[in-house]
Amino acid sequence: MTQSLRAVRVSDRVYWVGAIDWGVRDFHGYLTGRGTTYNAYLVMATKVALIDTVRAPFTPELLQRIGSVTDPEKIDYVICNHAEMDHSGALPAVIAAVKPERVFASGRGVEALGRHFHLDHEITGVKDGESLSLGDATLTFVETPMLHWPDNMVTYLADEHVLFSNDAFGMHLATSERFADEIDEAILKAEAGRYFANILMPLAAVVSKGLEKVGKLGLAIDIIAPSHGPIRRRAQDISGILRLYSTWAAGQRRRKAVVVYDTMWHSTDMMAQAVGDGLAAGGASVRVMPLKSCHRSDVAAEVLDAGALVVGTAELNRGMLPAVADALSYLKGLKPRGLIGAAFGSYGWSGGAVQEVEAALRQMKVELAGESVRVKYVPDAQDLAQCAALGAQVAEKLKAP
Ligand code: FEO
Numbered sequence: 001m002t003q004s005l006r007a008v009r010v011s012d013r014v015y016w017v018g019a020i021d022w023g024v025r026d027f028h029g030y031l032t033g034r035g036t037t038y039n040a041y042l043v044m045a046t047k048v049a050l051i052d053t054v055r056a057p058f059t060p061e062l063l064q065r066i067g068s069v070t071d072p073e074k075i076d077y078v079i080c081n082h083a084e085m086d087h088s089g090a091l092p093a094v095i096a097a098v099k100p101e102r103v104f105a106s107g108r109g110v111e112a113l114g115r116h117f118h119l120d121h122e123i124t125g126v127k128d129g130e131s132l133s134l135g136d137a138t139l140t141f142v143e144t145p146m147l148h149w150p151d152n153m154v155t156y157l158a159d160e161h162v163l164f165s166n167d168a169f170g171m172h173l174a175t176s177e178r179f180a181d182e183i184d185e186a187i188l189k190a191e192a193g194r195y196f197a198n199i200l201m202p203l204a205a206v207v208s209k210g211l212e213k214v215g216k217l218g219l220a221i222d223i224i225a226p227s228h229g230p231i232r233r234r235a236q237d238i239s240g241i242l243r244l245y246s247t248w249a250a251g252q253r254r255r256k257a258v259v260v261y262d263t264m265w266h267s268t269d270m271m272a273q274a275v276g277d278g279l280a281a282g283g284a285s286v287r288v289m290p291l292k293s294c295h296r297s298d299v300a301a302e303v304l305d306a307g308a309l310v311v312g313t314a315e316l317n318r319g320m321l322p323a324v325a326d327a328l329s330y331l332k333g334l335k336p337r338g339l340i341g342a343a344f345g346s347y348g349w350s351g352g353a354v355q356e357v358e359a360a361l362r363q364m365k366v367e368l369a370g371e372s373v374r375v376k377y378v379p380d381a382q383d384l385a386q387c388a389a390l391g392a393q394v395a396e397k398l399k400a401p
């Protein structure tokens with residue numbers, strides 16, 4: 001194999017040996033507009049450990065980067081923090097190339113990896129809090145179930161205060177820079193929020209518990225090495241992401257409304273603008289998001305800190321437009337809590353589409369803040385004033401704590 005791709009040194013004994021996926025744009029339904037990375041790490045202690053692998057097509061990249069530090073066959077242990085294929089896809093090829101002495105995963109990870117790869121190589125289950133000696137260094141495993149699958153765990157290298165946090169504290173961001181302090185802060189905050197909204201929002205309560213659990217262990221953390229996106233090595237970057245996670249996990253919301261809609265012949269579009277105007281006049285910060293140009297994951301990212309979700313649809317065959325059904329189904333799965341909302345739309349036949357939206361919002365436990373506005377065919381000035389009034393009503397309700 002030609003050796004061209006190189007590892008990046010993270011600390012004394014730790015090297016980043018992952019892969020950069022510049023081109024991925026669909027991550028199980030999440031639009032990853034800036035690509036992603038699949039981070040894997042090599043710990044060069046007396047015993048050499050590889051922490052996580054990469055998505056299967058990136059196996060050559062992983063092996064090349066490992067090869068820039070050591071012969072892959074020198075790896076003694078492979079640690080699988082998480083069985084999802086973006087981190088485990090290369091595992092069968094890595095086992096074949098490296099012939100490790102042992103492969104470790106959580107108890108649930110052993111089962112999940114077995115079901116994924118039907119491997120001949122035995123996977124050793126580790127218990128919550130168990131440690132593994134690497135000779136002159138020690139790895140400790142902490143189970144973090146549902147961050148983001150039942151099998152997840154994080155690995156801690158006490159000797160260098162490095163937390164290999166897997167999916168937690170990550171983001172989908174492909175960059176040539178490996179460290180957060182080398183990247184624009186606004187991009188980091190936006191992508192970390194987008195990742196939390198689209199991956200972790202339904203697990204917010206678990207995130208809080210996980211943070212509490214790691215906090216109680218009192219681990220000194222000088223480096224957070226996640227499985228996606230940049231590594232955090234400055235105290236302010238570490239405290240910054242911990243603070244943001246606490247805020248997001250607590251579901252703290254601003255006086256902000258997201259107006260999401262699809263239109264057929266421009267009527268619902270006009271209504272959306274009027275609703276947005278009413279919200280803004282009432283003092284709310286507004287994001288008007290036409291689904292013809294906004295992806296469902298853009299909407300999720302905006303909903304993360306919004307207090308209101310207002311949904312509009314034109315009617316197709318007595319139901320809501322498919323793009324609206326798609327966005328609502330996606331948002332329902334993400335379980336945003338504590339939202340108020342409203343529905344609006346135009347119709348030509350029965351007017352049932354808006355009722356469908358109302359029902360979907362109720363299912364999502366969104367409290368309806370005003371009576372829905374339905375307009376037959378094309379809105380006139382009075383209809384648009386009603387839409388603006390609905391926006392103002394929602395804005396008024398957003399004032400309440
Ligand atoms: Fe990045 Fe749940 O995998």
